[in-house]
Amino acid sequence: MSPSRPMYEVGYTSGVFDMFHVGHLNLLRRARNYCHHLVVGVASDEYTDQLKDRPSVVPCDERFEIIAALGIVDEVVIDRSEDKSLAWQQRRFDAIFKGNDWQGTPKGYRLERSMGELGVDVVYFPYTRHTSSTMLREYLAESDDR
Structure with a gap:
């Protein structure tokens, strides 16, 4: 552990994790390095439908x-809302980890405000731009058209 990097007791990150790829793994690896106990929220099918306006390819279970x-994950919970204070009420954590694609956006500001009220730090990690579930979906759709 680097002396300049904070170490949290319980860290939390969440996602849909549809068509698991290296971007997901990068987020989880980085989060693991910042906490003693990593809790990961997996978006419910209902939340995914609402969030993405389409169903996930892989079902929640x-x-x-x-x-x-994954050996780097200590605990998994079902995430049912964009409101992460609900996740915090379900399973308390000291820090929440997100990709920096949230940083400086309205949803990032909302997250920072709501987590700040609970005394939870928001830590942003570099977003893996070259791989995403959306890109994989588009590639598969193009392959179907051939």
Whole structure:
């Protein structure tokens, strides 16, 4: 651990984790390095439908299993809302980890405000731009058209 990097007791990150890829793994690895106990929220199917305006490719119970099988994850919970204070009420944490694509955006400001009221730090990590579930979906759709 670097002396300039804070070490949190319990850290939290969440996502849909549909079509698990290296961007997801990068986020989880970085989060693991910042806390003693890493809790990961996997978006419910209902929340995913609302969030993405389309269903996930992989159902929630399977996405949950994939995340739970990773040795870098200590605990997995179902995430049901964009309001992370609800996740905090379900499972208390000291820091929440997000990709820096949230930083400086309205949803990032809302997250910082709500987490700040609970005494939770928001820590941003570099977003893996070259791989995303959206890009994978687009590639697969193009392959179907061929």
